[in-house]
Amino acid sequence: MMAANAVDIVEVGPRDGYQGIKPFIPTAAKIGLLKQLIAAGLKRVEIGSFVNAIALPQLADTSEILASCRDIPGIVPQVLVPNEKYGRLAIDSGSRFLTFVLSVSESHNRSNVRRSPLESTEEYRSLLAAMPEHIDMRLNIATAFDCPFDGRVAETDTIALLDLLVPMRLEVELCLCDTTGRASPDQVEGLFAACMARYPKVTRWALHAHDTYGLGLANVYSEWRQGVRVFDASYAGLGGCPFAPGATGNVATEDVAWMFRRMGISTGIDLDRLIPVACDGATILGATPGGRVRHALTAIDGSRK
Amino acid sequence: MMAANAVDIVEVGPRDGYQGIKPFIPTAAKIGLLKQLIAAGLKRVEIGSFVNAIALPQLADTSEILASCRDIPGIVPQVLVPNEKYGRLAIDSGSRFLTFVLSVSESHNRSNVRRSPLESTEEYRSLLAAMPEHIDMRLNIATAFDCPFDGRVAETDTIALLDLLVPMRLEVELCLCDTTGRASPDQVEGLFAACMARYPKVTRWALHAHDTYGLGLANVYSEWRQGVRVFDASYAGLGGCPFAPGATGNVATEDVAWMFRRMGISTGIDLDRLIPVACDGATILGATPGGRVRHALTAIDGSRK
Numbered sequence: 001m002m003a004a005n006a007v008d009i010v011e012v013g014p015r016d017g018y019q020g021i022k023p024f025i026p027t028a029a030k031i032g033l034l035k036q037l038i039a040a041g042l043k044r045v046e047i048g049s050f051v052n053a054i055a056l057p058q059l060a061d062t063s064e065i066l067a068s069c070r071d072i073p074g075i076v077p078q079v080l081v082p083n084e085k086y087g088r089l090a091i092d093s094g095s096r097f098l099t100f101v102l103s104v105s106e107s108h109n110r111s112n113v114r115r116s117p118l119e120s121t122e123e124y125r126s127l128l129a130a131m132p133e134h135i136d137m138r139l140n141i142a143t144a145f146d147c148p149f150d151g152r153v154a155e156t157d158t159i160a161l162l163d164l165l166v167p168m169r170l171e172v173e174l175c176l177c178d179t180t181g182r183a184s185p186d187q188v189e190g191l192f193a194a195c196m197a198r199y200p201k202v203t204r205w206a207l208h209a210h211d212t213y214g215l216g217l218a219n220v221y222s223e224w225r226q227g228v229r230v231f232d233a234s235y236a237g238l239g240g241c242p243f244a245p246g247a248t249g250n251v252a253t254e255d256v257a258w259m260f261r262r263m264g265i266s267t268g269i270d271l272d273r274l275i276p277v278a279c280d281g282a283t284i285l286g287a288t289p290g291g292r293v294r295h296a297l298t299a300i301d302g303s304r305k
Numbered sequence: 306m307m308a309a310n311a312v313d314i315v316e317v318g319p320r321d322g323y324q325g326i327k328p329f330i331p332t333a334a335k336i337g338l339l340k341q342l343i344a345a346g347l348k349r350v351e352i353g354s355f356v357n358a359i360a361l362p363q364l365a366d367t368s369e370i371l372a373s374c375r376d377i378p379g380i381v382p383q384v385l386v387p388n389e390k391y392g393r394l395a396i397d398s399g400s401r402f403l404t405f406v407l408s409v410s411e412s413h414n415r416s417n418v419r420r421s422p423l424e425s426t427e428e429y430r431s432l433l434a435a436m437p438e439h440i441d442m443r444l445n446i447a448t449a450f451d452c453p454f455d456g457r458v459a460e461t462d463t464i465a466l467l468d469l470l471v472p473m474r475l476e477v478e479l480c481l482c483d484t485t486g487r488a489s490p491d492q493v494e495g496l497f498a499a500c501m502a503r504y505p506k507v508t509r510w511a512l513h514a515h516d517t518y519g520l521g522l523a524n525v526y527s528e529w530r531q532g533v534r535v536f537d538a539s540y541a542g543l544g545g546c547p548f549a550p551g552a553t554g555n556v557a558t559e560d561v562a563w564m565f566r567r568m569g570i571s572t573g574i575d576l577d578r579l580i581p582v583a584c585d586g587a588t589i590l591g592a593t594p595g596g597r598v599r600h601a602l603t604a605i606d607g608s609r610k
Contacts, residue, residue: 182567184564184567184568185523185526185568186526187567211519211597212597212601213564213598214516214521214557214563214596214597214598215522217523218490218522218525218526218527218564221523221526221527222523222526222527248597248601252519255519258518259518259519259520259523262487262488262489262492263489263490263491263492292517293518293519295552296486296517296518296552296553299552
């Protein structure tokens with residue numbers, strides 16, 4: 001598994017980053033970028049979602065992308081699913097790593113998957129029952145800290161939902177998601193501390209941080225300090241905020257990789273190879289790129305010329 | 306003084322932010338922006354430097370700006386000085402709060418003030434001897450973590466310099482500066498912890514964070530957690546990095562204020578009033594603005610229209 005002094009960065013750009021981009025990114029371009037990301041040292045990539053293609057046309061080619069992964073040595077692809085039906089479809093398409101997502105807040109879950117959180121909880125139960133043993137499971141808890149509609153989410157609400165979900169399967173990577181980017185590091189620390197103490201048998205913990213308000217690395221660092229070793233990030237900071245057009249979303253992979261490099265923590269990422277991919281990603285038509293390190297490092301390179 | 310659940314944000318835009326901007330910002334415009342910053346709830350402002358006006362023509366009007374502060378109720382202006390001579394000039398011009406700056410790294414100190422760190426240490430001694438009792442003193446330790454020329458600065462080097470400086474005057478606000486923005490939060494934590502333990506009688510500790518690589522808020526948060534309560538910041542993130550043209554510099558005041566607001570910590574800042582000033586600051590000719598919160602909040606406001 002992971003070295004003691006290492007973290008796993010899960011590249012979510014191809015799913016969370018692309019899904020909000022309107023102009024369809026050609027499948028061949030997506031596969032080309034995926035190969036470049038793996039060549040830069042990334043391994044785990046959320047390559048897409050099995051969802052209603054009418055609702056998310058950008059991700060309609062997920063099964064093609066998944067099939068292409070057979071030709072990308074080293075990649076560990078994961079796909080997001082919102083319910084049992086699409087979970088089965090993902091497994092039938094050859095997925096071995098599923099991300100199931102539901103939101104703590106009723107309004108966000110209904111907006112996202114047209115179900116109440118309790119209905120999604122039952123979908124998760126059905127999916128687990130239908131799942132072969134060898135499938136890895138990531139459980140994404142969206143709006144774990146804050147909801148774009150309802151504002152701050154109480155720690156007790158998130159824990160109440162987890163009390164239902166966690167006992168269903170302990171062999172899971174449990175990811176708390178800062179969907180809005182408004183979770184402050186003290187809040188993130190508080191919830192993770194409470195959850196890690198309450199559910200000590202969960203296999204792994206992960207953080208999905210956004211950087212809309214500049215808190216991405218602050219939250220990643222504070223959770224690293226608490227022992228979290230899996231972090232979602234999106235190359236070029238792809239993934240805007242649907243509720244704040246023009247604002248950035250996911251924390252940038254290159255920013256997270258750069259911080260850990262400064263800390264002497266291994267991510268397996270070769271920044272010299274990742275930065276050009278991030279520069280390419282930032283030019284995708286319709287994208288809202290974010291992140292700082294891409295600018296800082298290319299500015300320095302520019303000044304050396 | 307400060308409430309228990311409060312922090313002081315020192316606005317350094319008018320000094321650190323403006324100094325790298327080539328086109329001269331008219332003095333009246335500077336004073337107008339200063340008034341707006343105070344109206345937004347800021348109190349402490351580094352309004353300029355007493356330095357060689359040929360080296361830093363942008364700050365040549367510091368004594369005029371200082372004089373104008375008499376008509377700005379509530380402002381606590383501080384001015385930066387690099388040696389005894391300019392320190393005396395600042396005091397003679399009515400300054401009651403001086404920031405003395407020197408760098409740990411020889412190369413940066415020579416580049417910045419044309420002296421060795423030891424020569425600057427003697428300047429500090431002379432300045433303290435010349436200073437009337439009622440003058441407040443901030444001591445800025447530049448390149449405390451990292452140097453643009455030499456890279457990472459060893460903790461032992463910074464402490465060796467502080468061992469000379471600290472005993473000269475304990476009644477000081479001692480500020481460790483991340484001059485390059487490359488200090489990672491674990492490094493910042495380590496040095497502050499060592500210094501706060503070694504010099505327990507220093508009046509106050511402060512952090513000057515840059516955000517060039519996205520680590521501004523991570524470093525502010527980790528020092529807040531260790532008990533630091535004074536943070537430098539620059540509205541609109543003004544203040545580029547002279548060694549990475551086009552890259553951003555100081556952490557943005559509005560980002561710091563926003564994080565602390567989410568944490569329930571008082572800064573005295575009214576963000577609704579600060580954001581428009583930051584938007585104005587970002588349009589200053591020749592400026593390299595930074596920060597996230599300005600974009601995020603104005604994008605949300607835009608989406609509500």
